[in-house]
Amino acid sequence: MFEIDKERFGAFLLELRKEKGYTQKQLAEKLFVSDKAVSKWERGLSLPDITLLGPLAEILGVTVTELLQAQRISEEKTLTKPEVDALVSGSLRLSAEEQEEKRLKQRKNMIRYLLCMALAGVEIWLLLYAEVGKEIFFTGFFTIEGLSFLFGAWFLLFARETLPAFYDENKINYYSQGPFRIHIAGVYFNNRNWPHVLRAGRISMLGIAVINPLLNFLLLKATGEVLWRRYEGYVCLAVVLCIVFIPIVAVAKKNE
Incomplete structure (x- = not known):
């Protein structure tokens, strides 16, 4: 062969x-x-x-x-027939190697995802067990955690690594895949910036999921429960803006 x-x-x-x-x-x-x-x-x-x-x-x-x-x-x-057959078999072997590399990469991504879930779970358990930060566990907290892991799973496990060719030929500022959709005004997606967008999305989404319990706990201790209850919604919005939206926009524009 x-x-x-x-x-x-x-x-x-x-x-x-x-x-x-x-x-x-x-x-x-x-x-x-x-x-x-x-x-x-x-x-x-x-x-x-x-x-x-x-x-x-x-x-x-x-x-x-x-x-x-x-x-x-x-x-x-x-080329003789044996040479042609050899090239075809080589191409098929190349394709098989690509599929194996993709499976290995998917496996590594799954391990990273599960490790982040485990780490976030340990943080939450410690805060509940110690009863020092149970005030942070409100609806908004679990909404942030859930959405972070949901979108983190999409960026890490399901998002396509490359975009269709027409993204490189036209200025398109949105991408949809099933129920997921990214739409950022003024940012055009193509195969030059898409790998960077995926990387930023993976890091930011899973980063939020991991640091959210500790961050909320530290802010609670720094501001007190009264102020925390009053401004917790704004804090969540600021976290999403700073850790998710800004990095994705930055890398997309830089590599556009």
């Missing part, structure tokens, strides 16, 4: 990129991936997604076959 030599592929990719005069960042921008991904390909640590082979070959001025074989093929040369 034909197997793609990652090191040979990376060396060939590096050669082609330098011939075209592209930096890793410039090539990454054309493919809507990170320059770290291009660096990994060139160092033989990983291979590009099978859906990127066509665009990558076109940008570098070679055929997909030449990419897979990691060498230029003269126009006079005709």
Whole structure:
């Protein structure tokens, strides 16, 4: 069975990129991936997604076959049936490796999510057990916790890693997937900023879920129960604004 030599592929990719005069960042921008991904390909640590082979070959001025074989093929040369079969099997193997990498990544994300839930649960249990912060447990508190874990699960486990091509061709300031929808006026989503938006959403949503119990407890002790009851709604709004909305808008605009 034909197997793609990652090191040979990376060396060939590096050669082609330098011939075209592209930096890793410039090539990454054309493919809507990170320059770290291009660096990994060139160092033989990983291979590009099978859906990127066509665009990558076109940008570098070679055929997909030449990419897979990691060498230029003269126009006079005709591939034999065994060679074609080997390339097809190699492409299928590449696709299988991609699926396995995605499964491993999904598993790691699930572990991170469960760890955050466990940590938040321990915090809540300690506050209840010690009976020093039970005043913070009002409807708004559990609403914040629930929404944080709900949207955190979407960002971490269910959100698509890439957007459809028409997002890169048009200025679109919303994204919807099932019941979830992101709509930010003045911010346009595309495959350049989408990975950063996902990362910011994951960190901010699960970050809120983890720090919310401790933050509420500290604010309660700092302001007293009377003031806390009066302004708890504003505090929740400020937390969401500072920890969720602002980071997502910032990274989206920066990488737009």
